[in-house]
Amino acid sequence: MPAPLQNDSFLRACWRQPTEHTPIWLMRQAGRYLPEYQRSRAKAGSFMGLATNPDYATEVTLQPLARFALDAAILFSDILTVPDAMGLGLSFEAGEGPRFAHPVRDEAAVKALQAPDLNKLRYVFDAVAQIRRSLNGRVPLIGFAGSPFTLACYMVEGAGSDDYRQIKSMLYARPDLLHRILAVNADAVAAYLNAQIEAGAQAVMLFDSWGGVLGHRAFEAFSLAYTRRVLAQLQREHAGQAIPRIVFTKGGGQWLEQIAASGADVVGLDWTCDLGKARLRVDDRVALQGNLDPMVLFAPPEAVAAEARAVLDSFGPPQRADGRCGGHVFNLGHGISQHTPTEHVAALVEAVHTHSAKLRAQG
Amino acid sequence: MPAPLQNDSFLRACWRQPTEHTPIWLMRQAGRYLPEYQRSRAKAGSFMGLATNPDYATEVTLQPLARFALDAAILFSDILTVPDAMGLGLSFEAGEGPRFAHPVRDEAAVKALQAPDLNKLRYVFDAVAQIRRSLNGRVPLIGFAGSPFTLACYMVEGAGSDDYRQIKSMLYARPDLLHRILAVNADAVAAYLNAQIEAGAQAVMLFDSWGGVLGHRAFEAFSLAYTRRVLAQLQREHAGQAIPRIVFTKGGGQWLEQIAASGADVVGLDWTCDLGKARLRVDDRVALQGNLDPMVLFAPPEAVAAEARAVLDSFGPPQRADGRCGGHVFNLGHGISQHTPTEHVAALVEAVHTHSAKLRAQG
Secondary structure, eight states: OOOOOSOOHHHHHHTTOOOSSOOBOOTTOSSTTSHHHHHHHHHHSSHHHHHTOHHHHHHHHHHHHHHSOOSOEEOOOOTTHHHIIIIIOEEEETTTEEEESSOOOSHHHHHHOOOOOGGGGHHHHHHHHHHHHHHTTSSOEEEEEEOHHHHHHHHHHSBOOSSOHHHHHHHHHOHHHHHHHHHHHHHHHHHHHHHHHHHTOSEEEEEETTGGGSOHHHIIIIIIHHHHHHHHHSOSEETTEEOOEEEEETTOGGGHHHHHTTTOSEEEOOTTSOHHHHHHHHTTSSEEEEEEOGGGGGSOHHHHHHHHHHHHHHHOOSBOTTSOBOOEEEEESSOOOTTOOHHHHHHHHHHHHHHHHHHHHHO | OOOOOSOOHHHHHHTTOOOSSOOBOOTTOSSTTSHHHHHHHHHHSSHHHHHTOHHHHHHHHHHHHHHSOOSOEEOOOOTTHHHIIIIIOEEEETTTEEEESSOOOSHHHHHHOOOOOGGGGHHHHHHHHHHHHHHTTSSOEEEEEEOHHHHHHHHHHSBOOSSOHHHHHHHHHOHHHHHHHHHHHHHHHHHHHHHHHHHTOSEEEEEETTGGGSOHHHIIIIIIHHHHHHHHHSOSEETTEEOOEEEEETTOGGGHHHHHTTTOSEEEOOTTSOHHHHHHHHTTSSEEEEEEOGGGGGSOHHHHHHHHHHHHHHHOOSBOTTSOBOOEEEEESSOOOTTOOHHHHHHHHHHHHHHHHHHHHHO
16 A cells, blocks of 8 residues: 655646646656766666666666655656667767667668567556655656657667657658557557556656657647557556656647647646747647756755746746636756756756745736 | 849849749758859858858859749858857858857956957958849849847857857856847947948848747847848948848747837748738738748649648738738748758748749739
8 A cells, every 4th residue: 555645746736626736757767967866876787787777777766855855756768678679779978879780761760670578578667656655745756758850869760869860760761660650659658658657656747859850741640649549548547546657758849738628637847938928829728847947956055036026927827817828837948958057956956846835826 | 334134033132022923032042052152062062162252152142043933032141150250260160050259258268359350351242242233234233131139149159059048147147248248239230230231232131049948028129139230330322222131030930020110121930830821910010031941842843833832821911901911021931951952942932932933812
């Protein structure tokens, strides 16, 4: 029997219910900017050494919560665990980012592709269960996966890319091949997220990190259609608790209305969007998550606090005059930089909690 | 006395006047995808060897016009000529992109910064004059410069960047320093473009390649405000001919209305925008330029033609039912890739001319 939640502000904001302050968590909050993370990683030997060992994954997931009054934890893992379990041979080369030994580029490779045996991802579900026990109800735990399109980018390119030439060549020249990859990915991601939910994840997030590089019609057909396919297969609740689904498309601000209609409960935004205008566009039919530029954290603490207040003011008080309520989960618009000073993160969390409580009192 | 223009479709589209077909040119059309360019570059020894020699610059500017029925020429040069002339020490390292020996990062460097002596950029104006003579009225010649913000990115970062940490740290921590850099850049760029106009450029384009990495408020204050400062100083005509001004902010689709109100006559769009919706948003108060994904050119010629037709159909016939006229200049949404097959470019130009003429006949 899991411990009751002591701080449910994150889940309440996802469901557009009143909260005393705006909850905050940070993408990549368990990461290299924390000296204690660096020490854990040195012990584990590598990034994947941390991610594949539930003890280490639990240790680093909890590290930022010990420092900062964050309102949610997020599973320490990587979106590429899924294609790795498909047999593509993931490695992280020093300073170079991820690489696949067997990229999926030709018809034979596409035909051979299959959703992975979930037993190969057991280490992820074990980590979710162990983190959940260790949290002991302190804050909710978010599970996550890459979107089908974002996974396909890495699978086809074989690594990061600056022009997405391989996957876009496939998209425009052999759309049938890309659709097959995306269908396999969508079903694999849905099964993967359902298993995270079964293991104890209390919310799930889809990272569509590269959907924003697509043309507007291609985004609908090759990214959003498969996000919908994932969401349609997810279980809506577990152990009597509804599971909110967050969809974040970096660079997707122009497509906010379509993303909001995808089946997402929460839409993540990057810093190019005006949060207040975004709220008007979705009319509080979904909650919004974001959207401070992570680079703001390189300014002095007073400037960090001022920028955080500007984001909160832009959203405004969640309660509306007509009695409805909006939902805002404060976050960065992208993962926190490894170079971020930790004391600036403390200033951010403090400013978000203090100013958002004040906004509600005035509202 | 310059030769009269034989093909003014590009200029007419910029001014939202009727044309028989939609004019097309391609960003980076004189570039590495052309074998004849590669040969010229080998002779010159380097990229800057081409750019600083008016004979070579003329040779490569005209190369794509010999192959394709393009409706405009664009000066062969680089946006970084201006900061180079400020004494920052530009070099292009093999496979690494541009680098400045003396990035502008501290108060002393910012204070020392001055608009360059235009005599140091004489090679650019000489190239413009020589290209104009060589074109002999065939198509108009476009001059260009980087936007004040985009130049500042390179000047502060010292090279390309994937997170813009140096310039954004300055923006959030010492906005006064960045405003000073941008003011110097704006005045330098205005003088530089006016000198290009004097030398014979028949249109000018500002490349705000990196404005899209800014938050929405920062974009207004640190990019668009200085674009306006450039445009306000530009001469509106030369030798009796009005000079259209094109502003292209990559990733700026969310800010289209503001960019359209900046003083631009033409707004460039990348492929994430729906051109038809963009046209409605600006209501034909400016012309639009774009917006095919350059990666479409890796598809077979029939698929290239189909995607080109989709872009043209999205804009629709320029002539409106109310008698007004819109303007569309076909282009890519970013520079053409060096790996592009030349026969696919030929298919694109042919499809744009043929289909756009057909659209007008139906319209």
